[in-house]
Amino acid sequence: MISTTTLQTGTGPEAPIPAEQDWLEHLSTPNEGATSSNTETEQHPLGIRPAGNALTSQQNAQDGMGFFGQLPDALLLLLLEYLDQSALTNLGSTCRGLYAFSAFDQLWRDIAINNMSEHFSWRGSWRASVMRLPTPGPAKVDCRYLFSDALHRPFLCSQVSLSPYVSVIPKHNEIPRLKDLSPAEFNDAWVDRPFILTEPVKSWQVYNEWNQEKLLAKHGDTVFRAEAVDWPFQKYMAYMNNTCDESPLYLFDRAFVEKMNLDVGAQGAYALPQAFQEDLFTLLGDQRPDHRWLIIGPERSGSTFHKDPNATSAWNAVIRGSKYWIMFPNSVLPPGVYMSEDGSEVTSPLSIPEWLLSFHAEARSTPGCLEGICQEGEVLHVPSGWWHLVVNLDPAIAITQNFVPRAHLGAAVRFLKHKANQVSGFRDTITDPYALFMDRLRQAHPDMAAAFEESASKKRKWEEVVHDPAEENVKGGGFSFGFGSDIEEEEES
Numbered sequence: 001m002i003s004t005t006t007l008q009t010g011t012g013p014e015a016p017i018p019a020e021q022d023w024l025e026h027l028s029t030p031n032e033g034a035t036s037s038n039t040e041t042e043q044h045p046l047g048i049r050p051a052g053n054a055l056t057s058q059q060n061a062q063d064g065m066g067f068f069g070q071l072p073d074a075l076l077l078l079l080l081e082y083l084d085q086s087a088l089t090n091l092g093s094t095c096r097g098l099y100a101f102s103a104f105d106q107l108w109r110d111i112a113i114n115n116m117s118e119h120f121s122w123r124g125s126w127r128a129s130v131m132r133l134p135t136p137g138p139a140k141v142d143c144r145y146l147f148s149d150a151l152h153r154p155f156l157c158s159q160v161s162l163s164p165y166v167s168v169i170p171k172h173n174e175i176p177r178l179k180d181l182s183p184a185e186f187n188d189a190w191v192d193r194p195f196i197l198t199e200p201v202k203s204w205q206v207y208n209e210w211n212q213e214k215l216l217a218k219h220g221d222t223v224f225r226a227e228a229v230d231w232p233f234q235k236y237m238a239y240m241n242n243t244c245d246e247s248p249l250y251l252f253d254r255a256f257v258e259k260m261n262l263d264v265g266a267q268g269a270y271a272l273p274q275a276f277q278e279d280l281f282t283l284l285g286d287q288r289p290d291h292r293w294l295i296i297g298p299e300r301s302g303s304t305f306h307k308d309p310n311a312t313s314a315w316n317a318v319i320r321g322s323k324y325w326i327m328f329p330n331s332v333l334p335p336g337v338y339m340s341e342d343g344s345e346v347t348s349p350l351s352i353p354e355w356l357l358s359f360h361a362e363a364r365s366t367p368g369c370l371e372g373i374c375q376e377g378e379v380l381h382v383p384s385g386w387w388h389l390v391v392n393l394d395p396a397i398a399i400t401q402n403f404v405p406r407a408h409l410g411a412a413v414r415f416l417k418h419k420a421n422q423v424s425g426f427r428d429t430i431t432d433p434y435a436l437f438m439d440r441l442r443q444a445h446p447d448m449a450a451a452f453e454e455s456a457s458k459k460r461k462w463e464e465v466v467h468d469p470a471e472e473n474v475k476g477g478g479f480s481f482g483f484g485s486d487i488e489e490e491e492e493s
Helices: 022-027 051-056 066-070 073-080 085-091 096-102 105-114 126-131 149-159 183-190 205-209 212-219 233-240 280-287 352-364 406-418 433-444 446-466
Strands: 195-197 223-226 229-232 251-253 292-297 302-306 313-320 323-328 370-374 379-382 387-392 396-403
Touching: 066 096, 073 096, 073 105, 073 149, 085 096, 085 105, 085 126, 105 126, 149 352, 212 233, 223 233, 229 233, 233 292, 280 406, 280 433, 302 352, 323 352, 323 379, 352 387, 370 379, 406 433, 406 446, 433 446
Parallel strands: none
Antiparallel strands: 195 379, 223 229, 223 251, 251 292, 292 396, 302 387, 313 379, 313 396, 323 370, 323 387
């Protein structure tokens, strides 16, 4: 840990901490020409500017940072991740430049999440929440001569308007919109195609009853999962309605039906859209992997490019708000996304705004790209294997569910068998999901199981003819929710 001068900022873990200490007074902006209040979205609250501006400036705050000023900004931030609250605060008291780095809110987000307690309360920023400051913003320190992309770019991304990226969708890129589909119509023509259904949700009980106020009144104390934290709904709503995070925390809870005591079915809180009634994973009963989630988040929250787990398909129903989707078929790797050979590792820009700024124009002109806005009361279909990025255009509430239609049985079974190390969502007690599912399939649909096994056997015999068996190698790897694989898309009849 880096040693810093000790400054006392409280008398105990729960002691109130002043908005800023007296040592900041000499750092504030007294001189003529200093940065004004943040009236323009591109103006960083501390006046920090992109690194390129240093080329035309005769002053540079990094020059006064000693050894720290010689480090690349990204490396400096990486080192600061090892500091605790006290050390980070003390280091920030030494000079303007280190104050700016020490006030970087992502550092405080990590501190908050790693030390989360029931007494945590949201105060508009992670730093203000951890230090229990009365206002979310940093002190008025003049950092106009600090030039750092590492500090400026996240702020810029948090201010990016979504409108230019989600409007004027090219006609050939538009996701088809349909009033509704029968199961037969879905299986015959749409099982492999994204589309938006405009009607099913509007008859649901949750569509007519759910909003922020009613959910708060009934489930304010119910604890939901929001990425790395478990918060009562009222705490998450305080965060959701007052955050400037570049990538806001997304409430994504897999046990919401049980927690909210919901009845799922035709006369219940919500029902499966008729197009998606067939789901072969229901053969697993209560041993099936995680398959349904409540999703709530503010404007700009969402998910970067991923595929749904276990080669499943999915539907996503918007109860409140609206969502922008951009999608690519399995055969097209989205611009800005990089995948390991076995599909277990996916690398892409860390935030949705960063991807939009850097790759959206290229993506929109890439063959196979589909885009659309799923409005309140509508349902979007994600076929098995499709890449998708989704972002909330305003505060949104949605329900999503994964399923395995008959047409994608082969993809799901091959994933369970050949990508065992990437299978997710099953309980730890289930050590062989493939064997479990095939056993259930043989019991319920013996003809379907036999057809799949016969096809797999023919494929193995052909591979033995054209390949050296010694070269055969089924690759695996670690798996995190949302990252799929390139399992062949051929399907069994």
